[in-house]
Amino acid sequence: MKPVGLFQIRRTYKNLGRFRDIVNVFLKHGLGQIIEGLELHQYAPIRWWYKPLHKRLAREETVSLPERLRIALEELGPTFIKFGQLLSTRPDIVPREYVKAFDLLLDQVPPFASEQARQIIESELKSPLSELVAKFHDAPLAAASIAQVHRATLWSGEEVVFKVRRPGIQEVVKQDIDILHRVADLIERYVPDLAFLNARGLVEEFQQVIQEEMDFLREAENASRFKANFEGSKELYVPKVFLHLTTQQVLVMEYLEGTRIDDLDKLREAGVDLDKLARRGSDVLFKMILTDGFFHADPHPGNFLILSNGQLGFVDFGVVGRIREDLLDAMSSTFIGLLNRDYDALTRQSINLGFVPESVDLERYRQEMRADLENTIEPLVGRKLSQIPPMVYVERIMGLALKHHLRLPRELFLVGKCLVMFEGLFRRLSPELDFFAVARPYARRLITERSILGTFTRKFQRE
Known part of the structure; x- marks a missing residue:
């Protein structure tokens, strides 16, 4: 298999540093065989090559390959966590042991500063927060890779939650998806045994899925459709969406106590x-x-x-x-x-x-x-x-x-x-x-x- 030239990598990836980070994380978790299979081992840090073989393989002997890959995806952040979760829904092409490992992927990240959440809300809704709400809770109810949620009270007295998209997440996801596209190209060029994966198609499907998940106007549409489908239901209650306070980056919904x-x-x-x-x-x-x-x-x-x-x-x-x-x-x-x-x-x-x-x-x-x-x-x-x-x-x-x-x-x-x-x-x-x-x-x-x-x-x- 012909190696990929450094000039080609520099030209293809706008941020070679992120690409090297990914390679390093894979090597850290004993996934060198994946890097070598894609002919990308020349981008490994020099110190890795000086490690004795038994030290390089030590982690491989104690932790299964699917588990190591899951841990690596979690360390690489939201895009790769979400991609692994998508793969877990494809048992037709992903081996069972990997599906089970990817089912355990955890989307847990530290919250970002509430001041940033306030700034995003004000920027998106073009109003000071004090005019929008009577009370805003700085401590988030929940934090994940795409967004975090804050409780608030509107001036009308209604209890709501503000779901705020994480600052910079769109740029991170865009960069990582570009890298995934390049990796898919490499798989199809240099690993013919994996042709059945349709790697390019998988990445394109993932790109659509994660872009929809980051668009809170789309989520508001989903919630409204559920509410219409279960109108008058005794079994399910769907919270109200405040569409006049919702944008692609901010979603405001009725707060549910339960x-x-x-x-x-x-x-x-x-x-x-x-x-x-x-x-x-x-x-x-x-x-x-x-x-x-x-x-x-x-x-x-x-x-x-x-x-x-x-x-x-x-x-x-x-x-x-x-x-x-x-x-x-x-x-x-x-x-x-x-x-x-x-x-x-x-x-x-x-x-x-x-x-x-x-x-x-x-x-x-x-x-x-x-x-x-x-x-x-x-x-x-x-x-x-x-x-x-x-x-x-x-x-x-x-x-x-x-x-x-x-x-x-x-x-x-x-x-x-x-x-x-x-x-x-x-x-x-x-x-x-x-x-x-x-x-x-x-x-x-x-x-x-x-x-x-x-x-x-x-x-x-x-x-």
Whole structure:
């Protein structure tokens, strides 16, 4: 493999220092083989080359490669943490041990100065903070790589939170994405064995995802859509967005007072019926996925509060999933097919949706997939959640997809991951909850509605 020249690196990267920082972090955590595989070892610090081989490999012997890569991504900051989190939603191309490691990526950073938050708010809203709020809490409620959150009281008396984008984060992300694009080019040029990753496509997808997450006007739209979808709901409360106080860098929403969904002791002390709460949460989940096709895709316990009236409250809308109409139909049919043990229908559906590569012998595929589905899923049907680890449902389906080289859209993997994470939350609340039983009426309702719509459409076309 031909090495990349220093002149080319200087010309390609506007900040060679950041690029060298990345190389150094990878070497620090025993990831030299990745650097060497991309022919970038010539940019390692001289002191690294003078280390005895056994010292270079010492960390490799005690910590697994996926774990070392996770630690390196965390050290490199928000862009790489978010990129790793995206990779964790792609078990079709990322090995299982890496998916599990990237699932543990932590987005924890120290808060930035409240004075900076005040300045950003005033600059964005073009008014002194004293004219906007009666009280502003300098101590942040939460701090993450993209933004931090401050509580405040408007002059109207309404309690709100200000979500303020971290200073300089847009420039950092832009720089890091440029580097990721260059690394993707190097992978495709010099590591042909990784062609299946479609590295350039992954980076382009990530660029769109993180740019949306940094745009608080987009998050405000997400929150407003959730509020409309759950208008009048007894299960879920969505806070009000103050659009006149919201920009790309500042988001103002109603402050919700409640208990974190994972604080079981406090919930019990408050007399909350945990079984009922788990059922309500599951209803919310399947309405989002199977009715609305628009769901919360960051099910961290800190994003969900239990309000004093027993409602579930969402407090973050930066990461959402959207499901296309054809996939919505497919998911509902899949649920019903699993519940009815109709493995022939499931196999036909995978073909009709274009998931099966053109090079595959369809007759052989039908026979093998039908048998695999029965052997893999049959032992799970009818069993309660308490009898099955949360990952089993999704892992078995994804395992079959990998075995048969199915081309599944990313949305399905994201849905699968969210189902597992939500399931884990609700299982802690109610170990005996039957997840499939909650899903059944939503899936049946959607199929019925689609069938009626299809009949009406065909009649209209004939007339």
